[in-house]
Every structure is written in C-alpha cells, then in structure tokens.
Amino acid sequence: MPVTTMRSPRRRATAAVAVAALGASGLAACTPDGGGGDEMVWAIGGAEAQTGGAFQQIAELWNEENPDRPVTVETLPESADEQREQLALELDAGGSGFDILGVDVIWTGEFQENGWVESLEGVRGDIEGLVLDGPIESAEWGGELWAVPINTNGGYLVYRTDVTEEAPTTWDELCEIATDNEVGGYIAQGAQYEGLVVNWLEYFWGNGGELFNDDQSEVTFDVDLAAETLEWMAEAYESGCFNSGFNSAMEEEARIAFSQGNAAFQRNWPYVYDLTQSDSDDEVAENFDIAPLPTFDGQGTVTALGGFNNAVSAFSNHTDDATDFVVWAATSEEAQALLGAPVLSSAYEDADSPSTQLLGEILEDSRPRPPSPAWAEISIEMSRQIFEAYNGQTDPQTAAQNIHDFLESTL
Amino acid sequence: MTTLSDTTLPEPAAAPTGRTRRQGLSERALARVFVAPGVLLMALVALFPVVYAVVVSFQDYTRRQYNGWAGLENYATALSSSRFWESLWFTVYFTVTSVGAEFLIGLGFALLMNMAFVGRGVTRAAILVPWVIPTVVAAQMWFFMFNVSPGFINNLFGLGDINWLGQSGTAPFAVIFADVWKTAPFVALLLLAGLQTIPDELHEAAKVDGAGVFRRFWSITLPLLRPAILVALLFRTVEALRVYDLPAVMTQGTFGTESLSMLVQQYVVQTPNPGIGSALSTLAFLIIMGVGLVFVALLGRDLVIGKEGS
Numbered sequence: 001m002p003v004t005t006m007r008s009p010r011r012r013a014t015a016a017v018a019v020a021a022l023g024a025s026g027l028a029a030c031t032p033d034g035g036g037g038d039e040m041v042w043a044i045g046g047a048e049a050q051t052g053g054a055f056q057q058i059a060e061l062w063n064e065e066n067p068d069r070p071v072t073v074e075t076l077p078e079s080a081d082e083q084r085e086q087l088a089l090e091l092d093a094g095g096s097g098f099d100i101l102g103v104d105v106i107w108t109g110e111f112q113e114n115g116w117v118e119s120l121e122g123v124r125g126d127i128e129g130l131v132l133d134g135p136i137e138s139a140e141w142g143g144e145l146w147a148v149p150i151n152t153n154g155g156y157l158v159y160r161t162d163v164t165e166e167a168p169t170t171w172d173e174l175c176e177i178a179t180d181n182e183v184g185g186y187i188a189q190g191a192q193y194e195g196l197v198v199n200w201l202e203y204f205w206g207n208g209g210e211l212f213n214d215d216q217s218e219v220t221f222d223v224d225l226a227a228e229t230l231e232w233m234a235e236a237y238e239s240g241c242f243n244s245g246f247n248s249a250m251e252e253e254a255r256i257a258f259s260q261g262n263a264a265f266q267r268n269w270p271y272v273y274d275l276t277q278s279d280s281d282d283e284v285a286e287n288f289d290i291a292p293l294p295t296f297d298g299q300g301t302v303t304a305l306g307g308f309n310n311a312v313s314a315f316s317n318h319t320d321d322a323t324d325f326v327v328w329a330a331t332s333e334e335a336q337a338l339l340g341a342p343v344l345s346s347a348y349e350d351a352d353s354p355s356t357q358l359l360g361e362i363l364e365d366s367r368p369r370p371p372s373p374a375w376a377e378i379s380i381e382m383s384r385q386i387f388e389a390y391n392g393q394t395d396p397q398t399a400a401q402n403i404h405d406f407l408e409s410t411l
Numbered sequence: 412m413t414t415l416s417d418t419t420l421p422e423p424a425a426a427p428t429g430r431t432r433r434q435g436l437s438e439r440a441l442a443r444v445f446v447a448p449g450v451l452l453m454a455l456v457a458l459f460p461v462v463y464a465v466v467v468s469f470q471d472y473t474r475r476q477y478n479g480w481a482g483l484e485n486y487a488t489a490l491s492s493s494r495f496w497e498s499l500w501f502t503v504y505f506t507v508t509s510v511g512a513e514f515l516i517g518l519g520f521a522l523l524m525n526m527a528f529v530g531r532g533v534t535r536a537a538i539l540v541p542w543v544i545p546t547v548v549a550a551q552m553w554f555f556m557f558n559v560s561p562g563f564i565n566n567l568f569g570l571g572d573i574n575w576l577g578q579s580g581t582a583p584f585a586v587i588f589a590d591v592w593k594t595a596p597f598v599a600l601l602l603l604a605g606l607q608t609i610p611d612e613l614h615e616a617a618k619v620d621g622a623g624v625f626r627r628f629w630s631i632t633l634p635l636l637r638p639a640i641l642v643a644l645l646f647r648t649v650e651a652l653r654v655y656d657l658p659a660v661m662t663q664g665t666f667g668t669e670s671l672s673m674l675v676q677q678y679v680v681q682t683p684n685p686g687i688g689s690a691l692s693t694l695a696f697l698i699i700m701g702v703g704l705v706f707v708a709l710l711g712r713d714l715v716i717g718k719e720g721s
Contacts, residue, residue: 085680092475114475187560192663245559247577248662257560373474377682387665391577 040069040318040325043090044102044308045076045083047271048151054338055102055150061335062325069321071100080104080194084376091116091313099316100325102308103147105138106379108371112141117311118319120145123327130331135343138368139309143215146311148326149343153269153306154359154366155202157291158276160284163264167291170298171203171232175241178264186236187254188267190246192387194379198304198369199267200386204229205367206295206302211407212370219407223400230389230396232296237390247391259284267293269306270341273355290355292362305366307341374410381406461696468689475683485690495691498669499698501583501658505670506651509590513647514640516591517598524599525606542596550660553589557661582666586658590651598643605639606632638710645706652699671695 048054056073063070074097076083084107090097091114103111111117124145127136135149157174159167163181168174178185189195201211207229210220236242243263245253251268258266259280266272277285292301310326312319329335336342341359348360372378382403389399436444471481489495524535541549556563557575565573575581609632617627633640655672662668675695678688 081681088683110474192665243559244572244574245577247574247665248554248558249560253558253560260561262560377474377684380677380681391666393579393666 038070040071040099040316040322041074041097042071042100042102042310042325043074043076043087043098044100044150044310045080045086046078046102046308048339049073049075049102054340057338058329058335061332061338062328069318071325074098076102087116091315094315096313096315096317098313099318099322101147101311101313102150103311105135105305105307105309106369106371106375108139108146108309108311109141109373110371110375111311112144112146113373116314117146118314118316118323120148120312120323120326123148123323126327127330130345131343132345132363134305134363134366134368135307135309138305138307138371139311141371141373147309148330149307149309150326150329151307151339152341152343152363152366154303154341154362155198155267155269155293155306156303156358156362157293158258158266158268158272158288159291160264160287161289162283162287167289168294171236171294171296173298174265174294175236175239178241179239181264183264184257184262185241185243185246186265186267187243187246187249187257187263189250189254190237190242190387190390191248191250191253192383193250194383195250196383196386197379198306200229200233200382201304201367201369202267202293202302203233203296205304206293212372216370216372217411219404219411221404221407223397223404226400226403227397230386230399233386233390234392234396238392247387258288270355270359273353290358292358292365301362301365303362303366305363305368307343372410378407378410464689464692464696467685468693470686472684472686475685481686485686486694488687489690489694494669494674495671495694497667498664498671498674501667501669502652502654502671504583505587505590505654505658506648509587509594510644510647510651512587512591513595513598514644516595517643518602520595520599521602521606524603538599539596541593542600544593546593546656547660549589549593550657553585553592553657554661557585576662577666579666582662582668586661586668589657589661590654593657594647594650598647601643601646602636602639605636609635641706641710645703645710648706649699649703652702653695671698 042055042059044055046055049056059071059073076086083102084104087098087101087103091101091111101111101117103117120139121144127148131149132152135152136145139145139147139149157167160183163183164177168177174186188199190199204226207225209222209225209229212218213220233242237246243249243257245257245262249257251272254263254266254268255272255275257263258268258272259276261281261284273290276288280288293303295301310329312322312326316322330343333344333346336344336347339347340353340356342348348356348363351357351360369375385394385399385403385406388394389396394402468485469481469483471478471484520538524531524538544552554576555561559565559572559574559577562572564575565571573581575585613631613635614627617631622630653672654670655676658664658668658670659673659676664670664673671691672695675688675692678684678691680688682688
C-alpha cells in the first residue's frame, strides 16, 4: 500500500530517530575527548601520578611556565606490569592519545624495538653531566638515547637500632643477628615477581655476577656463581635468617611486617622511610635507621636501579614540545626538587632528608637491570627459577643452568 | 516415587503454533526474520574472538613480531611443557575440590534459608555477603588473612607462624578455601530457587506415609532438585575451570597454584607471545567447552525426560 498523501507513523518515527541521531553527534562534537585536544598527554603511573603527587605538581609547574603548550597527566595503574599493558595497548594500535610515556627503566629495549618511541639522541648534550649516569644508561638501547630519566630509585637496608646498634656490612653478619634475636629476621621482596629478581640480582651482582656483556650481545652468566648465590638464599630461608613471610612478601608486605615489629631488617625502596616513621608501632618508629645494603665480602654496596624515564611517543602530534618537556622535567631544579629520588645530581648536594642523602650515596653504586626487549620474559622465567630454588623445590645448580639457557634463548 | 520426577518441570506453556492462513509470512517465519539480526550479531561477537584465537594459534611470533606460519608448533610447545600439565592439574584439582565443597555447603545453606524461622531475612543476607564482594577484593582480603604478617588466621586460632601461602599443600588449600567462602552462597542461591519450586504438599503427603526427615530429603527433595543442582554445578565448574584472580592475587601461582588461565594471561599479556598464548587459550577453551557439553547433555536429557513423562 503506497503512502503518498499523509505521513505514516513509521515515517514520523524515522524522522524522530534521525533528529535524535543528529543531536547526539552534535553533542559528541562538543565533548572534549582526552587525546584529541591541543594539550599534550603525559601517561605515567604509580603513586606520584595520583592527584597531589609529584608528577602532577611537575605538570602544573610546566603549565605555569608554558601556558601556550600545556600538559595533562593521564594516570596509569599503580603496578608496573599494568602500566606497561596499558601503554602497549595504545601504542600497538598506533594511537596518538599519549605524547609523553612514563617508561620503567627496563622497558627501553622493548619499546624501541616495537618502534613506539622517538630517538632522543639529539638532546643527550642537554642532560649529560647534569643527570646521574646510571639513570641515563637505563634509557639507552643499542648505544642510542630513547628516553630522558625523570626519577630514580635504589634499595637500602632498614634496621632496628634496638636489635643492633651498627648496621651489618656483610650478609653473614646480618644473618647472624637476624637469627639471634626475637624480632624475626630479614624481610625483603621474596614473592615470585619482578621484585624477587631485583633482590636476587643485588646478591648476584654483589657476588661478582653478570647477566650479559656490555652491549647485550653475549650471555656472561656464570652458572656456578649463580648456583652459589641461590644456595645461600635457600640456606638463609631455611635457617630463619629470612623472615618466615619472606616468600610471600612484596614491597608493602615487607614494609608492614617491619612496621609491626615482626622483622629486624628489611630491604626496601626509599618510599618506606617516611611511612615507617609515621605508620609504625611506637617501638619501631623510634628505633630504626637506614644503611646501604650489605655485600658478601663487606666491600661497598650494590643496588638495582629503579625509577622512570620519559619517552616521546612515535605517534605523538607534539613531538617537539614533548621533547622540550622531558628535558625540562629532568633538568629543572624546581621540578626535580618535588621528587623523593631526583635524577638531577645537584639535587642530592644539599638534601635534608636522611633518606635522600643515603640514596645519593648508594646511587653511585647502583646498576640498571639490562633494558633488553626480552626483559619481561627473562624476568618471569628468572623469578620462577629463583623462587623454586630458594624454596627447596628445585636444585640451585639446575635452576642456575635453566636461567643460563633461557638467557641464551633470548639473544 | 519415580513418577514424582515427572513433575519437576512445569510443562512449557503450549507455544502458539501460529499456522495462520493469512497472507504474507507466517507469525513464526516473521519471528525468525526479526530475531535473525540479533542472533547474527551475537554469533559474530561471540565467535569472532574464538575463531581469531584459533587462527593466531597457528602462527609464529617472537614477542610481538610476526614470523609467519607455524603449523602445529605452538601446540607442540604447549603440550610438551611441564608447566602446561602442572597448571592443568592444579586447575582440575581446584575445580573438583572447590566445586564439591561449594555444593555441599551451598546445599546446607539453601536448606537453612528455605526453612521458616525468626531472623530468616538476616540469615539470608549474612549468607549472601561473601558473594557480593568482588573476587579480587576477596582475594586480597584472604591474602592478608592467611599471610604470616599480619597473620590474622594464625593469631585467631593460635597457630604460631604457619606460612599458609608459602608452602606446598597449604597454598592450594588457602586458595580453595577462599573460593569456597566466596561462591558457596551463589550455589546456595541457585539451589534455594530450586527448593522453592517443590510443593509443600509432597513433603506433607510423605510425612503422612511415615517417611522420616532423611527419607524425605533423599526421595523427594534431591530428585526434584536435580535440574537446579545440574545448573549450579555447570555454572560453578565452568567458572572454576577458568579461575584466574584468586591464585593470581593470593600466591602468584607459586607452590603449584598456577591455573591454566594464569598461563594464558602470561603469554598473551605479560610476555607477550600471541602464538603460544592463543594455542594455550584454545586448549583451555576446548577443555571447558567439553565439560560444558557434558553438563548440557545431562541437563538436556533431564529436560527431555521431563517433557515426555507428562
């Protein structure tokens, strides 16, 4: 039945839908959407990226000085693995939503090999000499600079001064004290995850071990040395030198155990210093101090470098401004002063906090984990082997050999 | 007694046969035309990822970089790795023990909630609380409960320094315990719905015939509850087979608590090796689908018997 004379109900409905659709698209056009505007987007995660955190304050500082090219912080999740997944999702799709990428020190190789980041070799001259060498090294891959450090991190020993007046300088000494008191041993990051690899590398490096040669073209992993280090860990856990909660502890569990008075020593990152003062039992809060991590021979210290670098996304529409921002964030004294673990060398010269002072000392003995593109795989496999070996599920020699073979397979 | 089971399901309301002799499409054909786009869209949304995963599982990747066709290599890698078999073993062990315990406890809860007594509303609400809490939150909570420090469980029961999460044997126990705590209420809810469809007259008649409590439970409640039980077991089994969050948060897969889904997640998201990840996820899909089909077959037969009997 042809409709010619009057508008059928169906027609009217169609018209209504069309009008509604037009309205909706008009609205959508006015809605500001995160990545499409003129603002640069700085995608970075962790506690400092939360409202009021240091990264937010740095962004505000930049916006005051550069109102014509503002930056906003896109807060990524708390855990590094989730941050990496979120960045990977955007970058894998070639998305231009993020201009500046907060990159963990071990992601450099992976991000570069996937073609996600711009080369920053051109600004090397602007940061060298001002910024600490260790962090710069962590932003290099294949001899080229791919990011500029923003903050750094290193582990140190937190100990109870009512258990021992002097901090131990060797692991044997530490274990003697740890097993000989009622407070409950040494706690660190012993759960099966990246943190365990960091802790183990500190023992292994301190013992003279290496994973790769300098340009990561060859595996220089000494199987016997690694087995010896694993055996030491297994013994320390067995004998009660390591706290009984060692094998399920990450950063926070270690901090809580110490704060509650259940551990005589902990290895942790500097963020725990202020929290231990404010968040502990009185007995702990009044009786603790910090020191560099011990070594096997009592000489020096070694700590694995943490922290974040700022890379410029290869898909950014604001490459030049973003490059200016990352250099500024690393070299501006005002910006760096907002951070607990700055990368600007001069920031350590007149630091007030004992934690920052100690960090300044130990960073000279810090070492970056190799920023290999295969680091995610290496870390997962190593954490499994180390965990099983020190918990007595695998023989240390076998575990060490497995790590060696896996490292070979990633070249 | 066997005739009783015939009444388990009310006979489906007689579907309108729609054999109208009017012009144009019959009502039934029209219904098909209208429903078709929806079905098609659902099929696309549901099937596309599955098919895509199967395709990817035959391809070779090094990390994110594509290297070409791999044939069955990824499957060979997966099936020859001890990690696959260990995680499969834990997944099956987890499923059997947790679903078994959940069923028994859930049935107890359901019977309790089905009784008429003062404070029934509060009891029901209390039983359902764990189910309302998101699984990751529950997992984190039980992590703190079982962990040596602060050690709530050890303190509560005066157990000293038992490292629940850091030992073989107790680690799987802790994970299964948390799962049972979390999902027994869900089973209870499904079974309660089934219980409420059983008419009181049957119990009363049996009572008159001199059947005791146990006899009535065994011969009336259980057979009539069969469809609800099967549905509950199907839901829980399929869900338990793809468990991820509880062991991931509580133990990170240590001490034999790595589930199949955790392995898949590692290869797809963390490392990422899409080839092996897809092969693993396809294997997991086949296993879960197989188990699901067994249940559906059992359920279907139940439905068919119900229909023919009436």
